[in-house]
Amino acid sequence: MEDRLQIMLVDDEEIVGKRLKSSLEKEGYAIEFFLTGSEALKRLDEKHFDIVVTDIRIDEIDGLEILDAVMENSPETKTIMITGYATAEIAREALAKGAFDFIAKPFRPKDLREVIIKAARQIKRD
Amino acid sequence: MQIICISRGTFSGGKKLAEALAEKLGFDCLAREELTDMATASGIPVGKLEMTVVRRRPMTEAMIIERERYKAFVTSVLCERARSRGLVYHGRTGHLVLPGVTHVLRLRAILDPEQRVLSAMDRLRLSREKAQSYINDVDEDRHRWVRTLYNADWKDPTSYDLVVNLSHMSVENAATALVSMAQLPEFQATPATKQKIDDLLLASRCRLALGSDPRSRDMDVKVRSDGGIVSVTYLPRHEGKAELIPEVLATVPDVNEVLCTMASTNVLWIQGKFDPQSESLEQIVDIATRWNAAVELMEIKDEEEPASPAPESLTPEQKSDAGFPYSSENGGILDDEAFDYETELDEGLRKTRQRLISAGRAGGYRVLKGCPKDVLSSIDRTVDYNLVVVGDLCPSKGSSVSKRRTQEMVSYLLDNMHVPVIEASEMKSQFMFGPAQFMKLLGFAAMVVIMVFGVMSHQKDVLEFISKGTCLFSACEEVGMSNRILSALAIALFVPVFAFCYGGFTRFIFRILRFD
Numbered sequence: 001m002e003d004r005l006q007i008m009l010v011d012d013e014e015i016v017g018k019r020l021k022s023s024l025e026k027e028g029y030a031i032e033f034f035l036t037g038s039e040a041l042k043r044l045d046e047k048h049f050d051i052v053v054t055d056i057r058i059d060e061i062d063g064l065e066i067l068d069a070v071m072e073n074s075p076e077t078k079t080i081m082i083t084g085y086a087t088a089e090i091a092r093e094a095l096a097k098g099a100f101d102f103i104a105k106p107f108r109p110k111d112l113r114e115v116i117i118k119a120a121r122q123i124k125r126d
Numbered sequence: 127m128q129i130i131c132i133s134r135g136t137f138s139g140g141k142k143l144a145e146a147l148a149e150k151l152g153f154d155c156l157a158r159e160e161l162t163d164m165a166t167a168s169g170i171p172v173g174k175l176e177m178t179v180v181r182r183r184p185m186t187e188a189m190i191i192e193r194e195r196y197k198a199f200v201t202s203v204l205c206e207r208a209r210s211r212g213l214v215y216h217g218r219t220g221h222l223v224l225p226g227v228t229h230v231l232r233l234r235a236i237l238d239p240e241q242r243v244l245s246a247m248d249r250l251r252l253s254r255e256k257a258q259s260y261i262n263d264v265d266e267d268r269h270r271w272v273r274t275l276y277n278a279d280w281k282d283p284t285s286y287d288l289v290v291n292l293s294h295m296s297v298e299n300a301a302t303a304l305v306s307m308a309q310l311p312e313f314q315a316t317p318a319t320k321q322k323i324d325d326l327l328l329a330s331r332c333r334l335a336l337g338s339d340p341r342s343r344d345m346d347v348k349v350r351s352d353g354g355i356v357s358v359t360y361l362p363r364h365e366g367k368a369e370l371i372p373e374v375l376a377t378v379p380d381v382n383e384v385l386c387t388m389a390s391t392n393v394l395w396i397q398g399k400f401d402p403q404s405e406s407l408e409q410i411v412d413i414a415t416r417w418n419a420a421v422e423l424m425e426i427k428d429e430e431e432p433a434s435p436a437p438e439s440l441t442p443e444q445k446s447d448a449g450f451p452y453s454s455e456n457g458g459i460l461d462d463e464a465f466d467y468e469t470e471l472d473e474g475l476r477k478t479r480q481r482l483i484s485a486g487r488a489g490g491y492r493v494l495k496g497c498p499k500d501v502l503s504s505i506d507r508t509v510d511y512n513l514v515v516v517g518d519l520c521p522s523k524g525s526s527v528s529k530r531r532t533q534e535m536v537s538y539l540l541d542n543m544h545v546p547v548i549e550a551s552e553m554k555s556q557f558m559f560g561p562a563q564f565m566k567l568l569g570f571a572a573m574v575v576i577m578v579f580g581v582m583s584h585q586k587d588v589l590e591f592i593s594k595g596t597c598l599f600s601a602c603e604e605v606g607m608s609n610r611i612l613s614a615l616a617i618a619l620f621v622p623v624f625a626f627c628y629g630g631f632t633r634f635i636f637r638i639l640r641f642d
Contacts, residue, residue: 016457084458085166086173088180088267096252096260104173105458
């Protein structure tokens with residue numbers, strides 16, 4: 001089994017995937033990027049991910065639905081929500097539903113890496 | 127042109143009430159969520175602002191500027207919509223967005239907590255405990271948001287014309303009742319309120335124009351409008367960019383004239399190492415608040431310490447990266463190398479700045495090292511400082527060296543700057559009012575009373591003594607002193623003593639009244 005941290009990245013903007021994927025891969029994480037929620041859910045059925053990083057506003061199936069699916073099928077997976085349209089209500093809803101953390105865009109890859117490190121530590125503790 | 131603002135908590139029925147009321151009145155209905163989406167799409171990082179509040183983080187200077195842009199955006203959208211037809215807005219701060227527009231009907235919708243919890247459980251599919259926690263957290267976030275944006279208490283009923291409890295009344299019936307209220311003459315637009323809306327709209331458009339232009343984006347300005355005459359107040363540290371203001375505002379329609387004014391008072395605080403817990407900081411904030419002044423910080427490093435980068439030393443590219451450039455080109459993912467100069471400052475200076483920012487008194491900062499001459503040359507002499515405060519310099523070199531350096535700096539700046547320069551330790555005695563000052567006040571008051579009483583109760587004798595030269599004391603006659611000389615001497619001594627006591631007494635009275 002691969003010992004690299006398996007991370008799923010979901011965002012409907014190609015540029016987000018491109019920028020975050022390269023930044024996170026440099027840190028040694030295994031990244032899979034998806035542009036739609038339906039593709040992401042399909043892949044979640046096939047493979048276990050340690051961490052899911054998902055935008056909230058994506059077409060068809062949104063980030064909160066992905067969070068619901070992760071919490072239902074793989075509660076040990078840490079879900080990090082990212083969005084440019086953050087509100088207190090959405091952030092609180094995501095956290096109440098079990099999201100690990102919430103990051104508002106714009107942010108630096110470094111900010112996400114710090115949250116991923118925290119999530120990885122918690123995965124080890126669990 | 128009618129405006130109805132409904133403030134609502136999460137799951138409190140305010141949204142449904144707003145929609146029902148708008149439908150009955152034939153008005154537009156606008157939700158806060160639509161407004162924030164529009165603001166985000168226009169480049170204002172509302173999500174960042176929200177998360178700052180949710181995470182209980184202090185506002186940085188960049189965030190303060192974004193906050194002002196957001197407030198201007200909200201004002202401009204509400205005014206624009208309200209100018210064309212009636213509007214029902216529902217959100218958190220609608221009742222505070224249009225100050226001075228007296229015909230706005232300000233409502234607050236509330237609902238029984240149990241019903242709110244049940245709604246949250248149902249809609250968000252949460253357990254009772256989590257739903258309760260969600261509602262408490264969001265209410266607290268909204269409370270903090272209103273405090274952060276408008277320094278107001280969201281739950282204060284005096285901010286509203288009516289608080290509607292939807293626990294025992296259907297939304298439809300509440301909306302029907304409110305239609306009647308909305309037709310009252312107090313809530314109809316008048317020429318004066320229409321003019322006020324035009325003024326608010328123009329001021330907010332000008333603020334947005336300044337915030338959108340990369341050249342003036344980082345300027346902390348206050349904009350007002352009065353019948354097409356736009357007044358922009360900027361901080362002294364932005365004086366170099368002041369000439370840009372009329373240029374940027376020339377593109378805004380309906381601007382007849384632009385008046386640019388630099389904030390009139392400024393306090394310069396020079397210190398070796400800033401301590402956010404220090405008494406001096408609270409004293410400076412108190413003084414700056416009383417004077418409506420901005421406080422500029424200057425940290426003087428020891429010769430061997432490396433100086434942190436100051437904003438003046440950054441390249442324009444670095445400065446622009448310190449903001450929040452969200453664009454379709456980066457998808458909201460910034461470069462790791464984006465230089466956030468605020469986090470590079472040492473903790474004491476950063477926290478001191480944050481305290482000043484939260485008090486609305488931040489006036490810039492710089493970090494340098496050198497002798498008093500270097501400090502003087504780095505001070506912008508065109509800035510109209512009202513006070514220079516010098517705290518302990520070179521604190522790492524012991525108290526005697528620190529005291530000597532501080533006194534040298536005070537003395538040098540006093541000789542070369544035509545403004546009051548004091549040591550930080552003197553602020554209390556010079557500007558504050560504590561137990562020691564109270565005792566002095568009592569002393570001066572007692573002296574004044576005794577002197578006034580003495581003179582008033584011996585008016586005849588005093589007048590004779592002054593006018594006729596009558597000697598009050600037989601001893602004087604024995605030594606042969608001239609009565610005339612004696613009376614002149616007595617007056618020469620009495621008047622300054624009385625003036626000193628009376629001056630001291632009034633000085634402390636004014637200080638109590640916070641009238642410096």
